[in-house]
Amino acid sequence: MKHVLITGCSSGLGEAAALRLAKAGYRVTGTVRRQPDADRLAAAAGPDASWILMDVTDDRSVRDGLGGLVERRGAPDVLVNNVGVPCLGSMEELRIPDFRAAIETNVIGALRVYQAIAPAMRRRGAGQIINLSSSIGAAALPIYGGYCATKFALEAMSEAMRYELAPFGVTVNVLQPGIIATPFRAKKQVQRDERIPANSPYGNRLDNPSPPDLLRRISTPDEVAAALQQLIETPGGEFRRVCGRDAKAFLEARQTLDDGAFERLLTTKGYAAIP
Numbered sequence: 011m012k013h014v015l016i017t018g019c020s021s022g023l024g025e026a027a028a029l030r031l032a033k034a035g036y037r038v039t040g041t042v043r044r045q046p047d048a049d050r051l052a053a054a055a056g057p058d059a060s061w062i063l064m065d066v067t068d069d070r071s072v073r074d075g076l077g078g079l080v081e082r083r084g085a086p087d088v089l090v091n092n093v094g095v096p097c098l099g100s101m102e103e104l105r106i107p108d109f110r111a112a113i114e115t116n117v118i119g120a121l122r123v124y125q126a127i128a129p130a131m132r133r134r135g136a137g138q139i140i141n142l143s144s145s146i147g148a149a150a151l152p153i154y155g156g157y158c159a160t161k162f163a164l165e166a167m168s169e170a171m172r173y174e175l176a177p178f179g180v181t182v183n184v185l186q187p188g189i190i191a192t193p194f195r196a197k198k199q200v201q202r203d204e205r206i207p208a209n210s211p212y213g214n215r216l217d218n219p220s221p222p223d224l225l226r227r228i229s230t231p232d233e234v235a236a237a238l239q240q241l242i243e244t245p246g247g248e249f250r251r252v253c254g255r256d257a258k259a260f261l262e263a264r265q266t267l268d269d270g271a272f273e274r275l276l277t278t279k280g281y282a283a284i285p
Contacts (some may be wrong), residue, residue: 015079015086016095017066017123020047023142023190026231027090032059032080034239039079039086040167041066041093063097066093066119070145085130088138088242089162090231095204099154109156116160121167128175134155135179140238141168145188145257149264151274153212172249188257189228217277229254238270 014031018024019040028040028051038059045069048061069160094240095113096128099105131137146154147161149202172182205212237253254256263275 011035011037012087012242013039013083014088015039015041015076015127016062016090016091016092017041017119019051020044021062022055023187023234023238024090024092025051026060027092027235029055030232030235031239032056032241034203036242039083041075046144058257063225066122067114069122073127076123080127080130085134087125087136088133088140088237089123089127089140091123091139093119094142094160097160098153099156099206100153100210101155103207103210103212109159109185112160113157113163116157117163117167124167124171128171131180132175132178137180137229138182138242139171139175139182140241141171141182141184142170143184144188145186146183147186147231148261151276162212169249182249183241183245185234185241186250186251186252186257187229187234187237188254190234190254190259191228191230213264219282222253228256 014036015123016028016031016038017023017040019028020042024040026045028038029158032038032055035058038064040051040055040057040059041062041064043063043065045063048161051059062079063071063077065071070256093115095115097104097109097113097116099108124139127137128139131139142165143165144157144161146158147165150162168184171241175182234253237251241247252261264272267275
């Protein structure tokens, strides 16, 4: 059975994917930042899963954690670049250190992990890399511009990776989920409370309630983990795999409507105002 390396397994999608794949018989290696998370996951996942303490924002941590893994077990069959952090705020008010930290995790962190694993996959002549993007990695929303920018960048890197590795038998895919009911959403609320000024002229954009039809379409972590498993089991399909009813509707609209029509759609949904 395939060996799958998943980053960011302490909660949310990473945890759900690691547990689901381990239960399905995959050999799973997951990365976490804290030992208590590793201990908890080890008890839940069983003996076919292992856990590495690693911080994707630290060169030495990635080098030591993944270098040792490749030496012991060879390159994983599949790398899932899952680690990500929110970055909330209007572009006018977004704090540069906060944006830089999001880029360090969501973009450079993913690249660090890729550079640690891709050479061994290339030399072996086989492998799959799945980068976790987002539906708003293809069409931005107000107040989420910083996060969208990191996912736009990840999409661009993924395209380059796919072209570069194809001659060596390594496949690169992107998974584009919509909203997932994970602690990530709670982290966004914390950022809203800490980073958005009380008198922000953009505050109403963030505080508008989500449309009821959107709330009914939110995916569970296990639903997205199931889509991830399907992508692992059918790597030769499309480059991008969309997951979640909200994501499918959003991206279909972005692909089929011109800019003006798409802006009007977002306005009717309460996301934006027509420029």
